[in-house]
Each structure stands twice: as structure tokens, then as C-alpha cells.
Amino acid sequence: MLLRDLDIALAPSPGAEPPALLIEDLHFAYPDGRVALRGATLSVARGEKVALVGPNGAGKSTLLLHLNGILRGKGHIAIGGVPVNERNLPQVRARVGLVFQNPDDQLFSPTVFEDVAFGPLHMGLSADDVRARVERALALVGMQAYRDRQPYRLSMGEKKRIAIATVLAMDPDILAFDEPSAGLDPRARRGLIDLLRNLPLTMLVSTHDMLMVRELFDRMIIMDEGRIVADGNTAMLLADQALLEAHGLEAP
Amino acid sequence: MKHIHLSDRYQNGASRIHRLEPRVKVIVTLLFIISNVILPDGAWIGFALSFGLVTLVCALANIGVFFALKRSFVALPFALVAVTVVFTTPGQPLAGWQIGSSALIATDTGVVRFFSILARSWLSVQMAIVLTAVTPIPDLLHALRHLRVPPLLVAVIGLMVRYLTILSDEALRLMRARDARSVGSGGSLLWRAQVTGNMVGQLFLRSYDRSERVYQAMLARGFDGRFLTANPHQMRAHDWWALAGTVVALALIHVAGMAL
Numbered sequence: 001m002l003l004r005d006l007d008i009a010l011a012p013s014p015g016a017e018p019p020a021l022l023i024e025d026l027h028f029a030y031p032d033g034r035v036a037l038r039g040a041t042l043s044v045a046r047g048e049k050v051a052l053v054g055p056n057g058a059g060k061s062t063l064l065l066h067l068n069g070i071l072r073g074k075g076h077i078a079i080g081g082v083p084v085n086e087r088n089l090p091q092v093r094a095r096v097g098l099v100f101q102n103p104d105d106q107l108f109s110p111t112v113f114e115d116v117a118f119g120p121l122h123m124g125l126s127a128d129d130v131r132a133r134v135e136r137a138l139a140l141v142g143m144q145a146y147r148d149r150q151p152y153r154l155s156m157g158e159k160k161r162i163a164i165a166t167v168l169a170m171d172p173d174i175l176a177f178d179e180p181s182a183g184l185d186p187r188a189r190r191g192l193i194d195l196l197r198n199l200p201l202t203m204l205v206s207t208h209d210m211l212m213v214r215e216l217f218d219r220m221i222i223m224d225e226g227r228i229v230a231d232g233n234t235a236m237l238l239a240d241q242a243l244l245e246a247h248g249l250e251a252p
Numbered sequence: 253m254k255h256i257h258l259s260d261r262y263q264n265g266a267s268r269i270h271r272l273e274p275r276v277k278v279i280v281t282l283l284f285i286i287s288n289v290i291l292p293d294g295a296w297i298g299f300a301l302s303f304g305l306v307t308l309v310c311a312l313a314n315i316g317v318f319f320a321l322k323r324s325f326v327a328l329p330f331a332l333v334a335v336t337v338v339f340t341t342p343g344q345p346l347a348g349w350q351i352g353s354s355a356l357i358a359t360d361t362g363v364v365r366f367f368s369i370l371a372r373s374w375l376s377v378q379m380a381i382v383l384t385a386v387t388p389i390p391d392l393l394h395a396l397r398h399l400r401v402p403p404l405l406v407a408v409i410g411l412m413v414r415y416l417t418i419l420s421d422e423a424l425r426l427m428r429a430r431d432a433r434s435v436g437s438g439g440s441l442l443w444r445a446q447v448t449g450n451m452v453g454q455l456f457l458r459s460y461d462r463s464e465r466v467y468q469a470m471l472a473r474g475f476d477g478r479f480l481t482a483n484p485h486q487m488r489a490h491d492w493w494a495l496a497g498t499v500v501a502l503a504l505i506h507v508a509g510m511a512l
Binding site: 065068070090093094096098100102104105106107108109110111114117118119121122123127130131150151152166167170 | 389390393410411413414415417418462465466468469470471472473474475476478480481482
């Protein structure tokens with residue numbers, strides 16, 4: 001299996017370091033009965049950047065919401081070897097930075113500073129530590145000048161960067177993005193791609209932007225109908241016309 | 253697109269008033285309103301001096317001497333509700349109208365009380381306008397937090413301020429979509445009422461969905477029901493002076509209002 005090969009290839013020695021993210025046989029149905037996940041299994045090694053693609057309704061967003069226990073399906077999830085359960089929730093939420101599709105959902109505070117400070121504050125850090133983290137996170141996304149701005153006045157690209165800063169401030173091990181390039185103009189999209197490339201973190205990025213996938217990610221996972229239908233080298237999967245067509249995708 | 257921006261009420265500046273600690277500004281505004289409420293009916297000198305105080309604050313804040321006065325007229329119609337006191341307060345009859353079998357009789361004390369109520373509400377609204385003009389909304393929210401207003405209430409106000417713009421944008425988009433598909437005045441009254449009803453329902457559902465996503469985003473960053481803040485507010489010397497000065501000024505207004 002491609003999945004196992006990758007694991008072995010990336011691990012320094014077998015069993016030495018747990019994968020940054022491990023999902024085994026994850027099932028989930030929404031309260032209205034809609035089944036969103038039907039046994040998803042995947043593993044992401046530390047430092048790996050992985051694209052998650054598939055048609056709308058394939059279960060990508062649902063999967064991401066499981067990473068830090070917002071949704072709780074049946075199956076096993078571990079973040080850096082720590083299982084996601086009620087007891088570990090605070091730790092897991094600090095380790096996984098979830099960037100939502102619509103930054104207006106993520107930026108709910110009156111000012112940029114407060115939004116970026118929200119996560120660190122809830123990690124129980126001191127006021128000085130919180131301020132230091134906010135400054136560092138804003139610097140990482142190049143938005144230091146925006147600390148006292150109010151979110152509603154920002155452009156889509158600016159909001160997106162601030163949204164990323166809000167999770168970077170928590171110093172996560174993994175970043176999970178839902179459609180990061182959606183709704184961005186070409187320049188903002190380019191800036192975002194460069195930002196993703198330069199952030200030295202494990203990433204799982206759900207997207208429809210196949211050009212970005214080809215440019216940024218060596219590994220690609222295809223989801224459809226709640227299952228993972230392909231997982232492997234991006235270039236190889238993008239060359240498989242029949243596979244892409246079967247799951248409503250298009251090579252860029 | 254036309255936005256509703258509560259924050260646009262803020263007039264950027266660096267005046268002495270702008271730089272006051274937000275808590276002081278909130279307390280001063282509250283004291284001023286309480287002072288207006290307890291000034292007796294017909295204390296015209298007191299009301300005039302209070303108006304002088306608002307004007308002075310406007311001048312010190314460099315936002316235009318009659319800034320508050322100009323913006324206060326929108327609130328005036330609400331004070332007209334008090335017009336019934338003209339007829340319900342016992343006193344010397346001034347004029348009367350016969351309506352069917354009952355009579356409306358305006359009394360002198362009623363008229364005095366009406367204009368006093370008008371003056372009180374008008375002055376109070378003016379100071380509130382000044383408060384929002386010299387304090388950014390985030391600072392205002394902080395001040396409320398530091399004044400021990402329940403955090404949940406402050407959070408609700410904060411979220412409302414944050415999302416009102418987005419909600420109004422959504423409403424405008426819906427209305428534009430409706431206009432794009434309706435010709436001329438757009439059908440019968442019943443049809444328009446139906447469309448409006450659907451739009452309100454749409455907006456409610458969208459807001460409901462959004463609230464769920466916002467809550468998820470809060471959970472994802474470790475929200476556990478507490479609202480925390482890293483912004484310490486500090487009272488400096490000139491904040492205490494401003495507070496003391498206001499208390500003295502209001503006391504003088506009351507002495508003048510009672511004595512003259």
C-alpha cells in the first residue's frame with residue numbers, strides 16, 4: 001500500500017516517532033442521519049504537507065473537524081501519538097491548528113490582536129507570553145501592522161492571513177486548512193501559497209485548487225463519499241485520468 | 253454596497269478626551285445620565301448647564317462644538333412618546349380639546365414635565381453620542397469588562413458588533429438578488445410580503461449556521477466558556493482628575509438647578 005510505504009520511508013526508524021497524525025477507520029454520521037465518513041484511514045508523518053481533494057460532500061471538512069475533537073466519530077485518531085479523547089482535548093486543540101474556510105467565522109473578536117490572543121489565552125499563558133506569541137504569529141504571516149485593526153475592515157486575503165496567525169499563535173504541530181485559496185484574488189492566492197510553502201509545519205490542506213496541489217504538495221489524498229479512495233504521489237495521481245474522472249476531479 | 257458600521261461612529265483623534273481611560277468615559281457618561289434623570293422638572297438652568305458640559309466635552313475632543321447636538325436629532329422622536337404626560341399630569345388647565353365624549357386637557361405642570369423629559373433624554377443621548385465618538389468599540393467593550401459587567405453579556409455585544417456588518421451585507425445581497433429578478437415596483441403587496449418573509453427566514457438560517465461555525469472556531473482554539481482578555485487598563489493621574497472634575501461639575505449643576 002502506498003500509505004505504508006510512505007510511513008516507512010519517512011520514519012527515521014520504525015516505531016521511533018509516532019506519526020504527526022493518525023486516523024484509523026473513522027466513521028461519522030451527522031445528527032440528521034447523513035453519513036459523512038465511512039471508514040477513513042490515513043497517516044501523516046511529521047513535517048509532511050498533504051493535500052486532501054475530492055468533490056463537495058466527500059467528507060473533507062468533516063474529517064478536518066475531527067482532528068481536534070470538534071466532531072467525535074467512531075474510530076481512532078491520534079495527534080503525535082496522543083489519542084483524541086475527552087481528557088486530552090485541551091492538549092490536542094493546542095497541537096492542531098484548524099483554519100476554517102471562511103475567515104469571518106474564525107475572526108470573531110473586535111480586534112486582530114484579541115483574535116490572535118484568543119487561543120494562547122485559553123492555553124492559560126501569562127499576559128506577557130500571550131503578547132509575545134501574538135507578535136510572533138503576526139510576524140510569521142507578515143501582518144504586524146494590523147494588530148489593532150478591526151477584522152471587518154480587512155480584505156479577504158488579509159483576513160485569511162490573520163486567521164492563520166490565530167492558530168500559529170497556539171504553536172501547533174499540525175495545520176489543517178479548509179479551502180485556504182478559495183475566494184482569493186491571484187495576488188493574495190500567490191502570497192498564501194508562498195506562506196504555506198515556508199511554514200515549517202505538518203499540513204493537511206483540503207482544497208479544490210488543483211494548481212496549488214500540483215505546485216505545493218508531494219502527496220495527495222483523494223476522498224469521495226466518506227472514504228479515502230487514493231493516497232499517494234501527487235504527480236502520479238494527477239496523471240491517472242480515469243481515477244480523477246471517477247471522482248469528479250480534473251488535472252490542472 | 254452600503255454597510256452598517258457601528259464602528260464608523262468613532263471619530264479618530266488624539267485629544268485629551270480620546271486619551272482618557274475608557275472606563276472613565278463610561279462612568280462619566282453614566283453619571284451624566286443619572287444627573288439628568290434626578291434634576292427636577294423645570295430646572296432649566298441645570299439643563300442648560302448640562303448642555304454646556306456636553307458642548308465643552310465636544311470642544312475638548314476636537315470633534316466640533318455642536319457634534320453631539322447635530323447627531324442627536326435622530327433620537328428625538330422617541331422622546332415624543334412622553335407627550336401623554338402633558339394631559340395626564342394634574343395642574344392648571346391650559347387648553348383642552350373635546351374628542352367625542354372625552355376631553356383632552358393640557359396642564360401647565362404637564363407641559364413643564366414634558367419639556368423636562370425631552371431635555372433629559374436629549375442631553376443623555378448627546379453624551380452617549382460623544383462617548384461612542386471618542387471611544388473605539390473594542391475599548392468600550394474592555395471598559396465594560398473591567399467594570400464587572402457579566403462577561404457573557406459583553407461577549408454578546410462584541411459578537412453583535414462584529415457580525416452586524418456581515419448580516420447587513422447578507423441582507424443587502426438578498427435584496428439585490430430580489431431586485432434583479434423583479435420588474436418595476438415588483439408585484440403585488442402580498443407577493444412582496446412573501447418575498448420579504450422568505451428573506452428574513454433565509455437570513456435567520458444563515459445566521460444560525462454561521463453561529464455554529466463561529467462556535468466551532470472558538471472551540472478549536474480551546475474555548476471553554478470563559479472569556480479572557482490580555483488588555484490591562486490602567487488609571488493614570490489625568491483619568492482620576494477627569495473623573496473628579498466631572499463629579500464636581502455635575503454637583504455644581506445640581507446646586508445651580510435647585511437654587512436658581
